Amino acid sequence: MKKTSKKVIGLTASALIAVSLLAACGNSSSASKSDSKTISNLKISFIPSKNPDDITTATKPIANILKSELKKQGYTVKNIDTSVGTNYQAVGEGLDAGSVDVGYGMSATTYAMYQDGSTPLLMATRKGLSNDGSDSAKYWNEHKPTTKTDKEVTSYSSLIIAGNSPMGKKLAKEANDGTLTWKDLNDAKWGLESTSSAAGYMYPSQWLTENFKHSIRDLKNTVTMDSYDSAMAQLASGQIDVMPEYADARMDDAAKWTTTFGAKESIWDDTNVIGVTPAIANDGIMVSEKSKIMTADFKKALSAAIKDMAKTDEGKKVIAFYSHDGYVDSTKADYKTAIKVANSMSKAN
CATH class of the missing domain: 3.40.190.10 (Periplasmic binding protein-like II)
Structure with a gap:
């Protein structure tokens, strides 16, 4: 009888130890899972x-x-x-x-x-834009100002924008007439974004290559900007003639154009599109x-x-x-x- 009791007690103790170990493992697992969250x-x-x-x-x-x-x-x-x-x-x-x-x-x-x-x-x-779907600079210029639509989209174009400087006006006229040349583009002063920017550098470079057999690196008068706002400010003041931008950054800067940037006329009167790139994700x-x-x-x-x-x-x-x-x-x-x-x-x- 005493032997049986000792066996039962021994088994009970072993069982308790096993349960304790399992509980400890379970708690450890739970703690690990909790920590991962x-x-x-x-x-x-x-x-x-x-x-x-x-x-x-x-x-x-x-x-x-x-x-x-x-x-x-x-x-x-x-x-x-x-x-x-x-x-x-x-x-x-x-x-x-x-x-x-x-x-x-x-x-x-x-x-x-x-x-x-x-x-x-x-x-x-x-939101899509009123001029989406057109790769014609003239079309964008004839349908100003650009407005938003109710359509949700997952792509946009880069627009190459000319300002109100004498060279900017010349380029805008040529774009509308279909007589834009590499020589005049190369004579203009460009404000560019970071070299990895889709709308401010890479896609405009592709546009130049496809239309004029030159890349953006071939341009002789360029300055790198730290943001589109900086480029817009210099376009407004005539410090640069051209800037590539996401379509249509002019909507975002319309108010700043005549206030912060100090231009006299509206952004829609002072700027024109001279190039439109293919869609960018x-x-x-x-x-x-x-x-x-x-x-x-x-x-x-x-x-x-x-x-x-x-x-x-x-x-x-x-x-x-x-x-x-x-x-x-x-x-x-x-x-x-x-x-x-x-x-x-x-x-x-």
Whole structure:
């Protein structure tokens, strides 16, 4: 009898130890799972397509909005660190190095240049424009001002815009008459964006190659701008004659043209289109392939959170700064044309 009791006690003790060990393993697993749903720091870098200070101010609310939306997706993000890239390449390089987790508002060609270190997460949708579908400079000039439509689109064109300087007027007349020449384009002073900018550099270069057998690098009078606003300001003052821009940046700067930029006439009277590029895939939100926090599950949660953010009143105000209306899922295939353009530019080096 005593032997039986000892056996029972021994078995009971063993069972308790086993249960305790299982419970400990279970708790360890739960803790690990819980930890994986907490992100210490999410680093977002914005493309400097507009004045960097304005971007910083406009996007300031995004940290709290995204924290809230990610919480709904099961993730606690302790801190969201936002910054504005010094140029387009800086954002791409940050993604490539893993020092940036998210590149926000990346142009198609910036992604194309840094595709090995980044992955498309979302593509922006925008309202279409009244002159969409026409590649005729004359048509755009005869149908000013450009207005938005109700149609949501995922692409846009780059417009090569001439200002009100004597050379700008000459180029506009030639464009309308169909007599534009490389000589006059080369004599003009151009304000260009970063070399990885789709609308401000790469696609305009393709336009020059296709129409005049020259690339943007062949232009003898160019100056690199830090944003479209800077280029617009110099176009208004006559410091430059031509600038390439996303269609249609003039809508965004119409008020500034006669106030901040100091022009006397309206932007629609002072400027004309001299070239229209093929369609460019809309800006995207890219994530770093080298980021330690970008697991498949977190990418899914981040995608849902950003799409939901874009539906809130506060979120709409933030993304409107980039002329974004919302976001759709995106893959590398969406940027096939941009990759070809970037590759052709690279080979031309």
